[in-house]
Amino acid sequence: MAESHRLFLDARAVARSLPWPALIDALQRALRAADVTAPPRMHCELDPVGGSAPVLLVMPAWSAGLGVGTKLVTVHPHNPRLGLPSIHGLYVLMDAATGRPLAVLDGGELTARRTAAASALASRHLSRAGSRCLLMVGTGRLARYLPLAHAQTRTIDRVLVWGRSPAKAEETANALRTDGLKADVALSLQDAVAQADIVSCATLSNEPLVRGDWLRPGTHLDLVGAFTPAMRETDEHVFARANGVWCDTLDGATTEAGDVIQAIAAGAFDASRIAGDLARLCREGARRADTDITVFKSVGMAVEDLAAARLCIDRHGHDAATP
Structure with missing residues (x-):
């Protein structure tokens, strides 16, 4: 295969x-293998632009x-005022034996798809x-991916979409219907939570959206937003009621995940109650009763990116070489 075929892979x-x-x-294979080295991510504040850092x-x-x-990945909070996304990213993959560059991939699409896939894997x-029945809380990019990914591991025959903007919720539901899922807009978040078997949240909320008192026994919560200590998508009662809390990384859950950090600060939860990380879940599985309330908290990890990038160039190379 010619090198140019895999030098840069755009979002499509x-x-x-x-x-x-x-x-x-x-x-799942990458997490079970346990042979990937992934240092903590580097977080660098750049010089202020447009009044923000x-x-x-x-x-x-x-x-x-x-x-x-x-x-x-760069995060520029002022970009929406310029008509640009706040987040841009690239992924660079090199050969382990020689260091030879293999590909540069669109980081936004890679991140969105591996995030949704990790949630489905936990589910x-x-x-x-x-x-x-799956409830999608949020109407951003991930809201169009998470239900599709979850539908690979469970027989999802109904998706409810809730967002602060009913118009955006309808847009998301329309996109999901186009992709083959039966989706409707939920006007009441509390009522939708009461109907859902799986509640998936992907928002930028700083205030609780899903309340622990709303959950019926047997619900699984997939929490993807709240990736800073100040953000949260649930109240502390969600964690007080949970029978099993899992996360993608233990360090991320206790230092970055606002839902977990604030539940601990409120005295409703203790870090020792975290059952384990996603790698352990993939290797050992989990026992649960049908009445258990389970939580998976995701903040993202580099192992997922690496596994997705490797799969991407392997499949792209095969597709490009096939007439």
């Missing part, structure tokens, strides 16, 4: 090369089988096998 090429079933399985995030990871990869182990 990344999406085409990362179908949900293959991506979910690739993440942009951030550079650097997330490296490497293994002999997957390669050497680094994700570079494979934590949600009830008979889960059929």
Whole structure:
């Protein structure tokens, strides 16, 4: 295959090369292998622009089988005023044996798809096998990916979409219907939570949206937003009621995840009650009763990026070489 075919993969090429079933399985294999090195991500505040402080995030990871990869992400809070996304990113993948650059991939699409796939992977182990109704809280980019990914591991025959803007919720529901899911707008968040088997949250909220008192026994919560200590998508009663709390990384959950940090600060939860991380969940599984309330808290980790990037260029290379 010519080198030019895999030098840069844009968002469309990344999406085409990362179908949900293959991506979910690739993440599970990487997490079970336990041979990936992933140092803590570097968080650099840049010089203020437009009255706000942009951030550079650097997330490296490497293994002999997957390669050497680094994700570079910039977060510029003032960008919406310029008509631009707040977050931009690139992923660079190199050969582990030689250091030869293999590909540069669109970081936004890679991140969105691996995030949704990680949530679906956790749900494979934590949600009830008979889960059929999913509530999507949020209307951003991930709201169009998370239900599709969850539908790979559970027979989701109904999706409810709730957002602060009913118009955006309708747009999200329309997009999901186009992708083959039966989706409707939820006007009452409390009523929708009471109907859902799986509640997936992907918002930028700083105030609790989902209340622990609303949850019925057997619900699984997938918490993707609240990636800073000041943010939260749930109140502390969610964690007080939970029978099993899992996270993608223990360090991330206790230093970055606002839902967990604020529940601990309120005295409703203790870090010792975290059952384990996603790698342990993939290796050992989890026992749950049908009445258990389970929580998966995601903040993102470099192992997921590396596994997704490797799968992406492997599949892209195969597709490009196939007439």
